[in-house]
Amino acid sequence: MRRAQRYYPIIPVLVAYAMLLGYGLLFPGKWQLVAQLAFYCTLGQAFNLFMGMTGYVDFGYVAFIGIGTYGMAISIYYLYDKGLGLFIVVIGFILAAIFSTLLSLAVGAVALRLRGAYFAIATIGVNEGFRYLIEGARIWNGADGIIFSLHLKKAVGRETMMVLSTFWADVLVFTVAIAAAVLTLVFMRNKVGYALMALRMDEDAAKVMGINVTKYKIIAFITSATLAGLLGAAAWALKLTYIYPVDAFAIHYTVEAIIIVLLGGAGTLMGPIVGGLIYGVAKYFLAIVLPGFQLLIFAPIIITIIVIFPEGTVGILKKRVMGTALQKYII
Amino acid sequence: MLRVEKLESGYGPMQVLWGPDIEVKAGTITSLLGPNGAGKSTLLWTILGSVKTRQGRVLYKEEDVTHMQPHRKVDLGLAMVPEGKHLFKEMTVYENLVMGAYRRDAMARKEENLEMVYSMFPILAERQKQVAGSLSGGQQQMVTIGRALMTNPTLIMMDEPSQGLAPKLVMEIFETIEKMKREVGLTILLVEQNAAASLDAADYVYVMHEGSIKAEGTPEKIKASDDIKEAYLGL
Numbered sequence: 362m363r364r365a366q367r368y369y370p371i372i373p374v375l376v377a378y379a380m381l382l383g384y385g386l387l388f389p390g391k392w393q394l395v396a397q398l399a400f401y402c403t404l405g406q407a408f409n410l411f412m413g414m415t416g417y418v419d420f421g422y423v424a425f426i427g428i429g430t431y432g433m434a435i436s437i438y439y440l441y442d443k444g445l446g447l448f449i450v451v452i453g454f455i456l457a458a459i460f461s462t463l464l465s466l467a468v469g470a471v472a473l474r475l476r477g478a479y480f481a482i483a484t485i486g487v488n489e490g491f492r493y494l495i496e497g498a499r500i501w502n503g504a505d506g507i508i509f510s511l512h513l514k515k516a517v518g519r520e521t522m523m524v525l526s527t528f529w530a531d532v533l534v535f536t537v538a539i540a541a542a543v544l545t546l547v548f549m550r551n552k553v554g555y556a557l558m559a560l561r562m563d564e565d566a567a568k569v570m571g572i573n574v575t576k577y578k579i580i581a582f583i584t585s586a587t588l589a590g591l592l593g594a595a596a597w598a599l600k601l602t603y604i605y606p607v608d609a610f611a612i613h614y615t616v617e618a619i620i621i622v623l624l625g626g627a628g629t630l631m632g633p634i635v636g637g638l639i640y641g642v643a644k645y646f647l648a649i650v651l652p653g654f655q656l657l658i659f660a661p662i663i664i665t666i667i668v669i670f671p672e673g674t675v676g677i678l679k680k681r682v683m684g685t686a687l688q689k690y691i692i
Numbered sequence: 693m694l695r696v697e698k699l700e701s702g703y704g705p706m707q708v709l710w711g712p713d714i715e716v717k718a719g720t721i722t723s724l725l726g727p728n729g730a731g732k733s734t735l736l737w738t739i740l741g742s743v744k745t746r747q748g749r750v751l752y753k754e755e756d757v758t759h760m761q762p763h764r765k766v767d768l769g770l771a772m773v774p775e776g777k778h779l780f781k782e783m784t785v786y787e788n789l790v791m792g793a794y795r796r797d798a799m800a801r802k803e804e805n806l807e808m809v810y811s812m813f814p815i816l817a818e819r820q821k822q823v824a825g826s827l828s829g830g831q832q833q834m835v836t837i838g839r840a841l842m843t844n845p846t847l848i849m850m851d852e853p854s855q856g857l858a859p860k861l862v863m864e865i866f867e868t869i870e871k872m873k874r875e876v877g878l879t880i881l882l883v884e885q886n887a888a889a890s891l892d893a894a895d896y897v898y899v900m901h902e903g904s905i906k907a908e909g910t911p912e913k914i915k916a917s918d919d920i921k922e923a924y925l926g927l
Contacts, residue, residue: 552794559780559791566778566836568742571766571795571843 396531398641403538405621405633411585413628416561421487425461427609429590432457433598434507441512461590469582492610506605530599626673693718700747701738708734710903721880723894731903732883771845777832781825792842809838830861847879887925
């Protein structure tokens, strides 16, 4: 019983995602908004697993989403005529996971030797470098990208393709979000979480406690990156059915991930949902009211929030419910 | 218990250690003295394995542990109290101490070690639910020492434990260190800038300068040598 109680905080997470999904199903006109919000929540949830838990900021995060997108694109583009049907989507997800895991291993092995700001600086170059590599070396069609809508249509048929990219892609994004949340909670409730918490607060102290800090940093980094790869495969590849390196490695997605995590509360379980919803809804309405000015308005808001509430929305909430019956559910 | 042979290490192009030889005998307090920048802290981090060894060997309990990873050494009973108060500031005193018992062997002895720490620092028992970052400087230092004791060590390396503390607290810290040797039976390798207090507590002394050992001997011998005191210790 007590063991089960430790996992209660997953309940509000599931309820929140179920409500968001339910809203989209009830109001088909709002499905695009729901899909957008789900993307932001998932982005935050996956990014938080590394940034929130280790305190390291990875400015090259979008590269993992991009490479995952390519994983799916390549599967569909090259295997569409092999008679595999929907199975190419499964292969796409597997490729997305493998690509993002490998890239994160390569990046992590180098960059995770650096600490704090040096790590952040080192990672800034990753996505730019990777984009130029793909464009310059003309890997996977280079700057022309991969346009695979026809391939997908041939592989699974027109009807299936429509449902896949307008409905199931978004549902799969929700799945990635829930997977990320569950993994976050499992980490938090096990040795790995204590190790990460310790190294976030003081890496030298963690080291002399006998914590293998490198190992745990790499675990968090790879997990977070692999989830990003799956997110890219679902939210970008399956949904759009094309990919250009310019979009796949656009740094502003990394910035959005950071904003969402900070708004919601770094290192909290509910934070990315709250952050993703606030950010997504605000961006949606700002785009209607003041198109083109979103970033200009967001910048001062975010600076204010970070200065006044560094622990984020859920961070504050967590303090408020301490000692009440809600304590079990909000972390 | 611990022997360092011709150890060389450094950071990037800058070599810091130029082959010091050190021996720490079981059940003693061995003191490492020397001015700022002598490489004392680097020596400790190299022994732990956080700074990579380039040349030379580290032997611990007759075993070559030169290239062993730090967390494995903690398993073997090598503990370290790093310089400056490296606390988990947002955790409570109790949580900080329990973090010390992170490794499996230490966790098995958590209760007894916790009791030992509380008997050594009764104030920590009173404050166990307080957030560590809100403690006074002296109490924070007690937490870092207590946390190192929770790792269930046989040898404990302490880097400037009296740094930044009021004179009265400095005395208390040194009393604690002697108590750790006498009552708990620990072996201690102590790095200090406070030469006077350190010479009183130590069984054996090494004087380090520019990455190598310039003098060694019993505290009496070091105290008797005006040259050493003047050149390296500022006494």
